[in-house]
Amino acid sequence: MVLNMKKIFIYFLPVILFSALVCQVQAQNGLLRYAQQKAAESNYYEAATGYAKAYNKKATYKAAKGAAEGFTYLRDYQQSHNWWKKVVDFSDASNEDWLSYIAAANQAGERDAVFAALDSLNGKGSSAIQNLNLDSLKHWYGTKANAGVIGVDGVNTSSADFGFTKDSKGNIYFSSDRGGKSDRNKKGIRIVKSYKYYNKESDWTGRDFLGIYRMDDSGEIEPLTIPVPNVFHATDPFALQESPVIFYTVTRDIRESGSYEVNSEVYFSRMDEEGQMIDFNGLSINAPLEYGISNPFVDEKNKRLYFSSDMDGGLGGFDLYYMQYNDDFEFQAPVNLGNKINTSGHESAPYIKGGKLYFASDGHLGLGGLDLFETNISGNGFSGLKNLGVPYNSPQDDFGFFITSDNKTILSSNRPESKGWDDIFEVETLYKDFQALILGCNGEQLTGTFEVNLMEGADRSIVDVKQDGKGKLQASIAPEEDLELVIKKEGYFTIHDKELSTKGLKDASLEKTYQMVRIPYNTTAYVDLVFYNLDDSSIREDAEASLDKVAELLKSYSFLNIAVRSHTDSRASDAYNEALSERRADAVRDYLGKYGIARSRIEAEWFGEKEPANDCGDGVPCPENKHQVNRRTELLLLAFPEEGKAYNLPPEMADLDLCDISNVQLPVELPTIYFGFDKATLDGEDMMALERVALLLREMLQRRLEIKGHTDNRGSDAYNQKLSEKRALVVKKYLEDKGIASDRMVYEFFGKEKPVNDCGDKPCTPSMHQLNRRTELSLPKLNKNWSKKEE
Known part of the structure; x- marks a missing residue:
């Protein structure tokens, strides 16, 4: 329907305005005659006042209408509305009088009276009223204006x-x-x-x-x-x-x-x-x-x-x-x-x-x-x-x-x-234009529908947000208000911005760009190994420190769960070894349970002798140190372990670039491998230490390893150069045999150039020489250790 407002504000008022003032009014009352004279002279103030006084002497339709028309010409909207209201109370009031009353009510800001009056006119015979609609007027009044004066x-x-x-x-x-x-x-x-x-x-x-x-x-x-x-x-x-x-x-x-x-x-x-x-x-x-x-x-x-x-x-x-x-x-x-x-x-x-x-x-x-x-x-x-x-x-x-x-x-x-x-x-x-652009890790605009909740002011009123399906959000927001924005999408971290505000904002718009990161479900954040004695499932003393650290991390971060994978060596039957590995997994669960870690957060698996760390299988003669490597439990801390769950971004990771998945992973202290005099061979402890490194590299495919070989200062420079290279290569070869790709490891050798202890100018003890005979292992540094508590 189309509102012909000219019917209200233009056509009828000029046609009827002062019709009573310019015609031959046979008024006996002196005030009416005076008012009529002033109207004929276009002295509208005196005319309106005169008709009002005449009405106060005797309430008549003519006096009320004269005053209403006079105040309308004077554009005294409140007085005009008051007098037209009196006019339509008379039985003599015409449909045109009602339209004049509606116009006056509108100009006086009495919107409820406008709509009520129009409702009361429904069904009346005037063609003007039958053709009258307020769709456009209701649209203007009902639309949230983006400015004020x-x-x-x-x-x-x-x-x-x-x-x-x-x-x-x-x-x-x-x-x-x-x-x-x-x-x-x-x-x-x-x-x-x-x-x-x-x-x-x-x-x-x-x-x-x-x-x-x-x-x-x-x-x-x-x-x-x-x-x-x-x-x-x-x-x-x-x-x-x-x-x-x-x-x-x-x-x-x-x-x-x-x-x-x-x-x-x-x-x-x-x-x-x-x-x-x-x-x-x-x-x-x-x-x-x-x-x-x-x-x-x-x-x-x-x-x-x-x-x-x-x-x-x-x-x-x-x-x-x-x-x-x-x-x-x-x-x-x-x-x-x-x-x-x-x-x-x-x-x-x-x-x-x-x-x-x-x-x-x-x-x-x-x-x-x-x-x-x-x-x-x-x-x-x-x-x-x-x-x-x-x-x-x-x-x-x-x-x-x-x-x-x-x-x-x-x-x-x-x-x-x-x-x-x-x-x-x-x-x-009055209202600022809020625009947000949602980008993925590669800078592309994310398509599809988001679940968006934009809250405004202390009462947290909900603001309507429009989406274009191509990563753009738009809303009208109030000035001088604090806002809170929550954006959700399945498989992505929730964006939660509590810092939005228009307080002090001089620009007409507030524009933001957000990066939405896919949740890296089941990403390994930390690894360790614990080892067992022969035919035993009890936790050894040397394993307690590793389990204590794992328990502390689980207690501190609810988005971490642990996968516990237990193994045995190849001695004894398959059935016995499977049961033994189950007991070893249970021992880890029980140990963590003492810290209050729920069993629901522990995924335990046991493999018996099915997945040995080396080739010491059934019937293969192996030294004890190789069997020891097989008696182990792998500890894998998994970040965001529940596939499909809508995780909020952990506050510990708020400043990290999680598009680089390595930033989900915690720093790990890598071992230093020490060698005997003039040796480049690994003993049992070295193998157990390197098993931890191999596990880390298998689980964290983005990581690279640096290997640096050294010697003590005894022997010639040339001899020590070659010896330090052998020490670096023996570590690299061990990890390659565990399935770690050669191009993920970089090795260097320095001979005796970079000793821990300078034994050139002063004599060194055997233990000091021992610290120089080493191969150092390191990973490129992470952007931030998110588990480190702020001081």
């Missing part, structure tokens, strides 16, 4: 203040009726067409005359002296940027005998260095006794003067026109902007910026009174007419659109927030 500092008073323009020096010009002797309690109206005057002390508005004021960059305000003779009103200033010229509207005292109706004219003047007008020129089309011209705007780039006029040949009321001019300000014939802009109502206050024409109108679909509109300029035509909506528009009059050089939007309005009759407002962004 605040009064411009230092300008507004209890008087009428409106219009806004700046010259090239930064001076602000506006119109005001401040500073006079008139009764400020009397409501006036902004003059848009005909005026009738009696004297300067009491013109028909009950207010002082309008003048043009200038405010400099220090905030000082002074009135401009208008050089045009016999001026009552001067208003609508527009200052040019490329020339020291100002255009403006005046109404002059040119009354003739028997005629009091004088219309507005447009003049322009040059300005001197002190900012004073030094001459004046009127437009050649000025005809104040025939029609009005007002609201000049100059498009300097295209040399066009735009204005509003009710001259003959228009579409009705005031239309918008332009005239081309040359460098000497000689103007061509006026051109009407046409029916895409102009209506049977009033169009005024033209303004052009960024390829768009802005103007005020009460003839297009609107919220009531004058509304602000924009349209695209296409050559000499226009396209895409749009009502600017709330908060640019209100049920009252909204006009005087202007955009400053620093992109502040200014408008004038007599909405309830005004200090006086009209105020100058700045449009302030």
Whole structure:
């Protein structure tokens, strides 16, 4: 359904407004006759007051309607609403009276009364009412506006203040009726067409005359002296940027005998260095006794003067026109902007910026009174007419659109927030635009749907978030508020941002980019080995330190579980060995249980002799140290072990790049392998130590190993170089035999160049020489040890 608001605000009011005031009313009451006389003289304040007094003497339909129409013309919206409410209580009230009441209620901000009144009219016979819908009005009122208005500092008073323009020096010009002797309690109206005057002390508005004021960059305000003779009103200033010229509207005292109706004219003047007008020129089309011209705007780039006029040949009321001019300000014939802009109502206050024409109108679909509109300029035509909506528009009059050089939007309005009759407002962004981009580890935008929860303010109210399916999120968020954002996607870590805020945010938008990381399910974060005595499942003393550390990690981090894999050597039967390996797994579980680790977090497996660490299988003769290597339990700490679970990113890992999976893994102390004098062979303890290294490299495929061989200082440099290489290679060969790829290991050898103990200048003990005969193992350092507690 389409709302024809002209039916409410334009068509019916002009048709019915003052119908009772201009017809032959046979009123016997003196107050009614007085009010009728003042209405005929267009002295609307006295007319409205007179009808109100007459109603107070005797409550009649005519008196109530006269007062309602008078206050409507005076644009005293609250009084207008109160009196129209009285009118519709009479049985004489027509459907047109009800529409006038609805219009007044809307302009007074009584929205509930508007909708209630319309509901009560359903089914009545008037074609106007049958065709009336409020879909558009409800849409405007129901839409969350992304801005509000605040009064411009230092300008507004209890008087009428409106219009806004700046010259090239930064001076602000506006119109005001401040500073006079008139009764400020009397409501006036902004003059848009005909005026009738009696004297300067009491013109028909009950207010002082309008003048043009200038405010400099220090905030000082002074009135401009208008050089045009016999001026009552001067208003609508527009200052040019490329020339020291100002255009403006005046109404002059040119009354003739028997005629009091004088219309507005447009003049322009040059300005001197002190900012004073030094001459004046009127437009050649000025005809104040025939029609009005007002609201000049100059498009300097295209040399066009735009204005509003009710001259003959228009579409009705005031239309918008332009005239081309040359460098000497000689103007061509006026051109009407046409029916895409102009209506049977009033169009005024033209303004052009960024390829768009802005103007005020009460003839297009609107919220009531004058509304602000924009349209695209296409050559000499226009396209895409749009009502600017709330908060640019209100049920009252909204006009005087202007955009400053620093992109502040200014408008004038007599909405309830005004200090006086009209105020100058700045449009302030109320809601910020929040935009978030969700990227994967490779920088690609993540597609699909996210579960998004954006909470705003102390009450954690939920904000609606739009998604485009391509990793972009958008929402409107309130200014000066803290927010909290949670983003979830199956198989990814949850994003939880508690630091979002618009407090102190000057920009119109808050933009964020988030990286969403796949959860590395069942990633090995830490490994160790414990060994057993022959035919025994009890925990040895040398295994306790390893199990204590594993227990502490499990207690500290809930996202870790442990896989326990137990083995035996090949001696005894398969069945016996399987049972023995099960007992060894149980012994580990029991040991961890003493620390309070739940059995549900321990995945125990036992393999008997099926997976030996070496080739000491059934019937293969092996030394005891090789059998010892097979009697073992592998301890694997697994991060994020529950496949499909939606894990939050652990706070310990908040600063890590988890796209590099090695950052999920904990640092491990690698052993140093020590050798006998002039030896490059491994003993049983060396093998057990290297089994831990082999397990780590098998489970953590991203890791690389550095191997560095050394000798003591005895022997020649050349001999020790070769010996240190053998010591590095024997370690590398052992790990290769365990399935570790050669290209994952880098070895170096230094001979006696880098001793632990310098035995050159002083004698060393055998144990000091022993520390020099070594092969060192190391892994590239991790970005951060996430398990290390902050001091």
